Amino acid sequence: MPNNFRQVKIQSKMKAKFLLLYLFVSTISFGQIHPKINSLIEAEINANKVPALAVAVIDSGKVIHISAKGHRDVKLKKKATINTPFHIASVSKTVTNMVVFKLIELGKIDLKADINNYLPFKVENPFFPDEKITVELLLKHRSGIKDDVKFYGPHWSNPKGDPKLSLEYLKDYLVSGGSLYKESHYDSKPNHKLNFKYSNTGIALLAYIVEQVSGMSYEDFCQKNIFKPMKMNNTSWFLKNLDSSLVAKTYVKNKTKEFIFKGHNGYPDYPGGQLRTSITDYTTLIAGFLNADDNNFILNNETKKMIIPSVSTPHLGYYTWFIKAINNNLYYEHGGGDTGVRTISIIEPDKKRAIIIFANYPYNFDELYKSIEREMWEE
Template sequence: MDTRNKLVSVVAAMAALFSGLVSAATQVESRTSDAGAALDAVIEQRMKDGGMVGVGAAIIVDKKVVWTGGYGFADRERAIRFTPDTVMNIGSISKTFTGAALMRAVQEGKVSLDVDINAYLPFKVVNPHHPDEPITLRQLATHTSGITDRPSVYESNYHFGGGPTESLGGFLESYFTRDGRHYSDANFLKARPGAHREYSNIGAGLAGYIVERAVGEKLNTYTARHFFTPLGMSNSGWFLSEIPPAKLARLYVAQGPRIPIPLYELTTYPDGGVRTSVSDLARFFTALLNDGEYEGARILDKPAAGEMLRFQYTNANKPGNVNIEGDDSVNSGIFWATKYDITRIGHNGSDPGVRTMMLADPKREVGVILFTNTSMGDEESGSYFEIFDALWARAEQLKREASGKRG
């Protein structure tokens, strides 16, 4: 996520140029919700501390959505409230949709996780430091492919106020082929594929492109058919053209005053292009936690869902630069991450004007989704994590109450 975080800082500086056009921050109204007045008070105070304009959240207990809430504003200037149905881009949580699409393609027999990816591509992808070592989809999906995000190139992916002028395939070909305008040996680690973990957005973009070629369909229509429509995710899409403008949250940077920034799209959209609401995402997240099914709608069969969520690193087969036990431990599913030393599973996202989390406990008994339409610096971000912790505590309380009732 380093390149994304760097871009957030760049956009913050850019947004400061527009600060004179922004009115004074609007005070978030006090409110109560089904989660309890105490939770409301924590969220509203931490929003103020962190400069967050809007927040949306959901709590999942025993694979059921038990609470959703919205606070502050989707559009402060027009006084439009942020609700669980407000739509915004979700950053790298989008990779879980790419991961699910990948596993759906595996389920359909269109791809294999452990075949050289060059079997699926119209151009060659070869690590110049290890030309005889194949790169696989499993490695792309667990961030062990050896592909790295060269910041000067990756940051050109973001198109503010419009769409990309280059296709996903065209960008990737230029990044990976020696005569491409974005090619460099520095696009690859010197470690052999599979030996080192380095988070790669461009690697995720490549995985999404392979899925598109294998299934003969772009990710936006493929995921709509197999995920959005069956799950009733009516407020979800990949591109700005798919979402009515009135449903979209405005995005902000906390830079003293909270400054609005233009909406944007990414060339490498499989790594961060999904736009959805808290309510819609809760359906998808619950389906993944429930072995691929939500309220009778099955989006993945059990083996495919199980493989997506399974910890892929083991003592016998793990990158050399990670611990899978103890302090600073990390593991990975198929575009499925661990946080808090493997005490949480799911994914998070960070982009200009965006901070999102979608995490559950490893037993899948409780889960929390948290959106804000405001990107923050390191100091302000602590308030965001305090909101997440308060939501998590409430989720655990609701779990205990549910267990007591069953007992």
């Protein structure tokens, strides 16, 4: 092949890559403020319902509003910004979902496979020893693996920062003879795989499978394959990897109705709820996900449609997200709640719409997202 032809071919490939990058960035250009949405958010802040609110709205695949208002630190009167990392509680599961599907897409994990194919120890339901637990069942919260509140409760309710236990705790929790093991960690009901049982432990086990398959820590795999490629520079599963003075503090109220910071959350089942990310970073991820059909996203469009098919065809099956009716429309959503935290991510793949809200106080913001949805898309 002549050198000049080769150079032209290389240049055309580079132009195509730059075009894809340009198209992607154009969907997530930030700094937009939608006046009516802005007014709704300011009313929430002015009513002293919450120290800080970070909100983003995506319409037709483009970010049309993004803002952070209020204080990330009430005592020091430090303002929240769109780059402030918030603890997003169980909305974290939407990220763990993408991580697992990244390995499914690469052919490293089989959705229908027995999880024991990927583990260095055997996980077996003592009530149904002959029934395999699959990756798919973990993603759908139908694995029969249950959360033990007596074990997790002290970690969930007494914030002490990054957990001391690694995901290796799962062996002791799930394997007979382990120091944390109980038969009650498994569902004993007939047809248990048909019984939905929301399981933080199951999500943590998915992350442990990611570690075993990739040979990397879960944090390192996420940084290399999700966060860095998506320019999510204010995102980590651990406080130690962030400037903690810039992280939004999480608040509860005392008897005199003052906002009190008890400490940053952290727990052994961290892949199910411990992610800290800014509204900019997470919105970048969701915008990319919704636009997977025409952008160079970390997952391809077929994978996106597997995770969340059209809201008109939920019977095709979907993973991790839930179906929710808001006003007169159907959406996929995942909420999060924790000590000092409430969050929600709401998406509609067909029309490429989303509403994302991070709050550093666990108040009821249902009317806020309903009002935003009504303002934007009521027909």
